[in-house]
Amino acid sequence: xxxxxxxxxxxxxxxxxxxxxxxxxxxxxxxxxxxxxxxxxxxxxxxxxxxxxxxxxxxxxxxxxxxxxxxxxxxxxxxxxxxxxxxxxxxxxxxxxxxxxxxxxxxxxxxxxxxxxxxxxxxxxxxxxxxxxxxxxxxxxxxxxxxxxxxxxxxxxxxxxxxxxxxxxxxxxxxxxxxxxxxxxxxxxxxxxxxxxxxxxxxxxxxxxxxxxxxxxxxxxxxxxxxxxxxxxxxxxxxxxxxxxxxxxxxxxxxxxxxxxxxxxxxxxxxxxxxxxxxxxxxxxxxxxxxxxxxxxxxxxxxxxxxxxxxxxxxx
Numbered sequence: 001x002x003x004x005x006x007x008x009x010x011x012x013x014x015x016x017x018x019x020x021x022x023x024x025x026x027x028x029x030x031x032x033x034x035x036x037x038x039x040x041x042x043x044x045x046x047x048x049x050x051x052x053x054x055x056x057x058x059x060x061x062x063x064x065x066x067x068x069x070x071x072x073x074x075x076x077x078x079x080x081x082x083x084x085x086x087x088x089x090x091x092x093x094x095x096x097x098x099x100x101x102x103x104x105x106x107x108x109x110x111x112x113x114x115x116x117x118x119x120x121x122x123x124x125x126x127x128x129x130x131x132x133x134x135x136x137x138x139x140x141x142x143x144x145x146x147x148x149x150x151x152x153x154x155x156x157x158x159x160x161x162x163x164x165x166x167x168x169x170x171x172x173x174x175x176x177x178x179x180x181x182x183x184x185x186x187x188x189x190x191x192x193x194x195x196x197x198x199x200x201x202x203x204x205x206x207x208x209x210x211x212x213x214x215x216x217x218x219x220x221x222x223x224x225x226x227x228x229x230x231x232x233x234x235x236x237x238x239x240x241x242x243x244x245x246x247x248x249x250x251x252x253x254x255x256x257x258x259x260x261x262x263x264x265x266x267x268x269x270x271x272x273x274x275x276x277x278x279x280x281x282x283x284x285x286x287x288x289x290x291x292x293x294x295x296x297x298x299x300x301x302x303x304x305x306x307x308x309x310x311x312x313x314x315x316x
Contacts, residue, residue, distance in 0.1 A: 007050055007097035010107060010121070012129025013155065014146035021132065021139040023064040024082045024159060026171075027073035027180060029210050030221045030228065034235050041168040042078060042175075047110075047160060052096050052120065054110065058160035059171065061085075063141050067225055071180035073209050075221050075228045078175035082139060088170070089113065089161055093132070094120035096160065102149040104156070104206070107131035107142070112162040131157045179228035185212060185219040 026042060036042055044057035064079050065071065094116050096108040109123050109131065110116075125134040131142045141157040163171070185208035189201045203212035211219035223231070 006099045006101075007106075007108065008099070010095040010098040010131075012127065013105075013107070013131060013142050014129070015152055016129060016131075016142040016155070017144040017152070018133060018140040019063070019143040021063055021082050021141045021157075023079050024061040024085065025064040025077040025079040026059055026061045026175070027071050027077045029074035029182075029219070030076060030223075030231060032074070033076040033177075033232070036078075036172060037235050041165070041172045042163075044163050044168055047096070050097055050108070054112075054160075054162060055114070056112075056162040056164065058110065058162055059168065061159045061161060062156055063143070067178055067180050069181060070184040070207070071182055072206050075180050075182045075223055076232065077178050077180055078171070079178065080171065080175045084174065085161065085171075086111065089163065089167060092116065093123040093125075095123055095131075096120065100148050103147055103151075104154040105145060105147050106156045106158055108158045108160060110160045110162060114162065131155070177232075179225050179232055181225040182208070182219075182228070183222060183224045185222040 028036070032043065042059050044059050046057055047054045062073075064077070067077065071077070090111050090113065092112050092115060094110050094112070096110055098107045099105060110120070123132060124130050125132060125139075127133070133140050142155045144152050145155040147153040147155075161167075161171075185203075187204040187207050189204050199216065201212075202216055205213065207213075208219040208222075211217050221228075
């Protein structure tokens with residue numbers, strides 16, 4: 001199967017810088033969020049824009065980012081602990097493909113219950129050039145690496161999770177949902193960027209994947225975080241509560257600390273596996289800030305360690 005795609009065979013990343021991998025998010029536009037609420041599941045899709053073919057549909061996730069930062073993928077994020085998903089829908093991790101651009105890069109992997117040995121290469125969690133590594137301190141993802149222009153820039157780990165209908169409904173129930181900042185969509189391109197088909201792009205790259213990048217058309221959901229939260233209230237308020245579980249709406253930063261429910265009266269909340277007990281007390285919020293600082297220090301130490309280990313191996 002020969003598809004025209006910018007994604008190629010995965011190679012070891014050059015000069016990777018690692019960050020702690022705790023939470024992962026599936027980010028979608030508001031229209032897809034409404035469909036998810038109506039159907040009570042995260043809607044999977046086939047693996048496209050790739051030379052790899054998978055037998056099951058997938059849900060794309062990536063390491064979570066702050067909801068105040070502009071999100072390339074859309075207005076709403078469904079967030080869950082990485083280890084929770086790994087235990088439930090793993091354990092196998094395989095490399096799919098990779099795209100290295102002038103200013104940023106992407107590596108795509110698949111998490112699956114299926115065995116694809118001999119079909120796809122396994123993800124090496126003990127290599128300093130891997131997009132994901134592990135240690136006694138947990139999992140880390142490559143947040144930066146050397147890009148095509150010869151400078152260190154952003155790298156994104158994209159995780160395709162193979163799911164069936166039951167898995168998609170489980171993920172919907174277990175995820176926290178939060179609004180994103182998508183206000184930089186529709187930024188005009190003034191002849192600086194040409195699409196792969198030779199057509200001039202109307203918009204700047206890496207501002208809106210679904211509409212600006214994939215379709216070269218206007219995104220109708222160019223909203224700030226606060227604007228999106230207001231629109232989300234209307235959808236969640238109109239949704240009928242499930243008899244077995246509800247859905248929780250939070251800010252991204254509060255997802256693992258405390259709840260800021262938008263419509264708890266309509267949508268009763270349930271506990272989220274391995275997300276921890278969340279309260280709105282000031283003491284726990286402060287404790288979370290301290291924990292974030294500690295994680296940042298650990299990630300920096302891990303980056304130095306793996307850089308040293310790579311240099312040691314290269315010198316031999």
